[in-house]
Amino acid sequence: MSLTINHNLMATNAARNLSSSYSNLSVSTRRLSSGLRVGTAADDAAGLASRELMRADISSLNQGVRNANDAISLIQTADGGLQVIDEKLIRMKELATQASTGTYNSDQRLIIDSEYQAMASEITRIASATDFNGVYLLNGNLSGANSTHDGSALASTGPLKVHFGTGNDSAEDYYYIAIGNSTASALQVGLGAGATAAGASISTQENAQKALEAINSAIISKDKIRANLGALQNRLENTVSNLQIQAENLQAAESRISDVDVASEMTEFVRQQILSQSAVAMLSQANSLPRMAMQLIGG
Known part of the structure; x- marks a missing residue:
């Protein structure tokens, strides 16, 4: 290579290598400081796209867990109201049994019937007042007998829809809670x-005796509602466990794509x-080489 003054090719080459090394050093510094292997689309465009989709699904699954837990709380609220109704029905059967015997006169049966009617009114009050976050649970609004879910209006009607999945596939992402x-x-x-x-009524002995079977039917109807709620609660608890496992595994997959291997990146940094x-x-040495030409000229 010729000794020249106008063009210091060795310095140019050293500067280019310095620029490349310094740029790579900057990337390693960013990765180590952020903990992310994929910080920009330039790092891994396909990996970035996969990571963002995974992050969206992870956030959706975590919200699904909260949705399912809220539904469990709703079911527990409804079951608590039905438990109180159960106590009222038991008292009503006790009163009907009392009025069925012939040792009471008509005036006494009317007194017994007054409590019986008070218990019935309390059952209706409880059913009408039991709500969760403004959603009334036991008054028939969530019954699936004569209506289907409709979420097109500001206030949904029909059975309550519990959504917990990342999409909108009825087989995977949601199901309904119908409460009679x-x-x-x-x-x-x-x-x-x-x-x-x-x-x-149990105001007469005949009516009291008829009421016994009616109250048994009422207790059975109420127990069917409670049994259905219990099954739904168990299902939701299993759903929560499954969603948490999905989110955990998806987080692990996202980490493998996105997170930096600190040991490997530290080696590259050094x-x-x-x-x-x-x-x-x-570069410092190359910049001093033209001085040799000056020495020749001076000599």
Whole structure:
């Protein structure tokens, strides 16, 4: 190579190598400081796209866990209300049994019936008042008998839809909670059920005896609602466990794509650091080489 003044090719080469090493050192520094192997699309465009989709699914699954847990709380609220209704029905059967015997006169049976009607009114009050976050649970609004879920309006109607998946596939992402009507009229007890209903009144011995079977039917109807809620709660608890496992595995997959291998990247960092330091030293030496030409001219 000729000794020239206008063009210092060795310095140019050293500067180019320094620029490359310093750029790589900057990438390693960014990766080590952020903990991410894929920080920009330039690092891995396909990996970045996969990572963002995974992050979206992970966030959706975590929200699905919260949704399912909220549904469990709703079911527990409904079951608590039904438990109180159960106590009222048991008391009503006790009163009907009392009024069925012939040792009481008509005035006494009317007194017994007054408590019986009070229990029926309390059942209706509980069924009408039990709500979760403004959603009434036991008054028939969530019954699936005569309606289907409709979420097109601001207030949804029909069975309650619990959404927990990342998509909108009914086989995988949601199911419905239908809760039967638990008012006294729906259970066919008390005057609200109609004067001709078997469980309407216990004011006479005959009516009291008829009411016993009606109350048994009411208890069975109520127990069917509770059993259905219990099954749904168990299902939701299993769903929560499954969603948490999915989120955990998806997080692990996202980590393998996105996170930096610190040991490997630290090795690369040291390598680029040494190359940068070497390039700086060589550039300094290359910049001093034209002085040799000056020595020849001066000589």
